[in-house]
Amino acid sequence: MQFLKSSIGRKVLMAITGFSMFLFAITHLLGNSSIFGWLPGGINAYAHHLHSMPSPVIWGFRLVLLVFVCIHIWFGIQLTIENRAGGSQQYAVKAFQKVTFASDNMIWTGLLILAFILYHLAHFTFQVVSPETAALSNLDVSGNPNVMGMVVAAFQNIGITLVYAIAMVAIFLHLYHGIQSFFQTMGWNNDRTISAISGSGKLIAFAIFIGYLAIPLTILVRILK
């Protein structure tokens, strides 16, 4: 209990939940990339495969993710409020030497990601944003929900693509600071590793950004149909 109240303990929980979500984001991207056709049957087959897993597995996974998101948000808000009260806000002139836009705005990029997660779930999981192209009510030739059709219809709309693009910028900024921050918080860092960890963290954040952006953009410019 002392751990959950302590400054470092709460940071460690944020780090573990944040990094788990980051690992989920990578897995999710690899799965989504089946839309480019490397898996026979494309993203429809991938979705069908996911949904044919036993439902305790699916719901167990969703529950864990939900709990992680809640822990991350709860402590994120709590720590940020404490920090804003404790710091340098009162300086008339403050010249930061290391703080970046990304590190200074973790709470805002985080809350933007939260808004996006809710929209994204309504869009492609509950499929209530554009019911006429919902995969669940439009089956493909093999009788699977037509996820491909739903996704393509969505991203041909520049407005929806823009929403996703903005969310990806938020995720990029969050991870730009977050990945290296995870290693520091866990104590897996020292003066010899810090620049490599920080550099590769930023690179991986950028790779995720490009990867996720590739899907809506290739659809928007009609490369992927």
Add this chain to the structure above:
Amino acid sequence: MSEHHKTMTFTLIVWRQKGPNDPGKFETYTANNITEHHSFLEMLDCVNEDLIKSGREPIVFDHDCREGICGMCSQVINGMPHGGEKRTTVCQLHMRTFKDGDTIYVEPWRARAFPVIKDLVVDRSALDKVVQAGAYISCHTGGVPDGNAILVPKGAADEAMDAAECIGCGACVAGCPNGAAMLFTGAKVSQYAVIPQGRAEASRRVKSLVTAMQECNFGNCSNHYECQASCPKGIDVKFIARMNREFIKAQFA
């Protein structure tokens, strides 16, 4: 003053606060006849002499050794603790790093855990409370031991000395956007954790120091690393990572 000493003039915008409960405000002063050899504190001495001569209250600021080792001097200059020169305290900051005619902002450390006492002087006893919580070894040292009675590997000794270079000035807290004391506390935890004499009590120490840090109202770390950039001794943020590591390990000890 010989003629090849070109003098400079500065406009100072200085925080003046009569006491802990005074809201405080900025006042503007002119520093005249300053040479490039004046330290920042000597420049303030000149301004204070002028203030005293004209019957006004001098600017109150902390200082002691004036040679960069005691950690008393504590001013945020143009938004940077100790003025932002690498590995330099205010007392060792020289006016040659400024340009003639510059306007310079001078503020006290500002953090929730460091209330202002007067003008540029803040109460840093919160750092002492962290030390009192266990940044020591609780054994009787007895007489002078034989030099090699406890074997300390060179690497560990160096690491401990690097952490012990901290002069406790509080610049890390002043520079941190969260007012956190993680670099200070991390250095204290590390300087003992890496050597055999301190290892035995490492778990207990890290827990009580982290608790004390929090009770003193310091903020939490966001890994901005502003502290390392602010530190006049260049204490490395690897000591924060080590403290995190020690703290996690201590949960299982």
